[in-house]
Amino acid sequence: MTTENLVQQIKLKKSMLCVGLDVDLEKIPQHLLKLDDPIFEFNKEIIKATADFAVAYKPNLAFYEAYGLKGWKSLEKTISFLQENYPNIFTIADAKRGDIGNTSRMYAKAFFEDLGFDSVTVAPYMGKDSVEPFLEFPEKHVIMLGLTSNQGSEDFQLSKIENDTYLFEKIMQKSKTWNNSERLMYVVGATKPEYLKIIRKHLPKSFLLVPGVGAQGGNLDEVCKYGMSDNYGLLINSSRGIIYKSSGTDFAEAARNEAKAMQQKMEKYF
């Protein structure tokens, strides 16, 4: 998918909502557990219920790998379901991968070619040659960790380095010089809105994937206020806050209502 396609969806739906599909068998409605593939059934209902308000879906790979072969099968079915029924919605493999070149290339093949995701999240620690292999795929996007939403982001990301810049700033600056960097996006946690101004100085046009609204306590209004760019430039993620809104048989409707409420909060910034 091109960036233009994504921007069109955002404009059409007046929404920057990304729904995180972090499916945990201990948290989904118990009546689904008797079905053959509870994870896929849960995802399917959540997607159908929220697709009017969402411009992206983001399965978190850990939650599928934790169920081994079965989990991987549920992931394959989920991405196929999205591609067949909602080809205009952006898909993100939240995998946070990154390794030496030949290994990164194998991960890229797995997520872009075999599974067919539009984008994948990657970690920056190993530098340029660990990220560029992901950027070689036309119309595919790479979402690199910038400033994350968790407390541990303060351990290293906020270290001051040469010229009094933060490590995360150096990563953003440097990555702009990499091959195909126009298809790079960045993860910036909603729990740190005070840094969004600095980040927009470095990255005036890049899309930011913003987790941490909802269960982690980030403020949606502040994120929109300081984070939006000329072409919207935000994908605001909520996972647990939407998909586990209800654990009863009304879980899909409850998720829909929550997604709608978030979309309505965003609408005023359009």
Place this chain on the structure above:
Amino acid sequence: MTTENLVQQIKLKKSMLCVGLDVDLEKIPQHLLKLDDPIFEFNKEIIKATADFAVAYKPNLAFYEAYGLKGWKSLEKTISFLQENYPNIFTIADAKRGDIGNTSRMYAKAFFEDLGFDSVTVAPYMGKDSVEPFLEFPEKHVIMLGLTSNQGSEDFQLSKIENDTYLFEKIMQKSKTWNNSERLMYVVGATKPEYLKIIRKHLPKSFLLVPGVGAQGGNLDEVCKYGMSDNYGLLINSSRGIIYKSSGTDFAEAARNEAKAMQQKMEKYF
């Protein structure tokens, strides 16, 4: 597996060799491709041929994920084969994972409980709360990226931060204060032996997983000379240099000879 068990194996075999199982269907002997599960068959033969000289095996997850469901099945069979036949050999899931706490916990469950690996590699960028969930499992080890073997390691890992230390040093220092850090090991590339002295100052006892000998050009003697600790403290990995030594029907014998040659080079440091 406890660290003592690992040290015993090293002593017994006079070897610190880790064999990396980076199985690529385009590189394995072509006669294996007619078998039902070529990846597993290849691994099985490589393991049987090299087990006299290896103290650890390290499947690289990317190479299994690239083959989807089939790849995941081959991985499960490989780790089961190791556990049943070589329970004294240390196993490493080379996955380089790391995410917010609840997600890292799911990855830890996948690699330690479901697959039963002894250790997993993780990325440090997201800090303490992204790594500690992996350290909660008794007798399981976490191998964190320190100074990697690739060129991109210079982009950020060698950035100078407060007090004139490198970023990778800060990560090593800080991680020693984390819960259960006695089960932390570190990845240090063989291509940077000049940094091993500094690293041993920070981590006199920790095990280091050292990739980059072989295909990437690292020098085995320098790694032993500057990297060994009182209890050996090294796992020296070779992947392509061993497993793809021959692409003919003699691939297992060729791998055995190469593994033996590496063990013999190490023996003089015992």
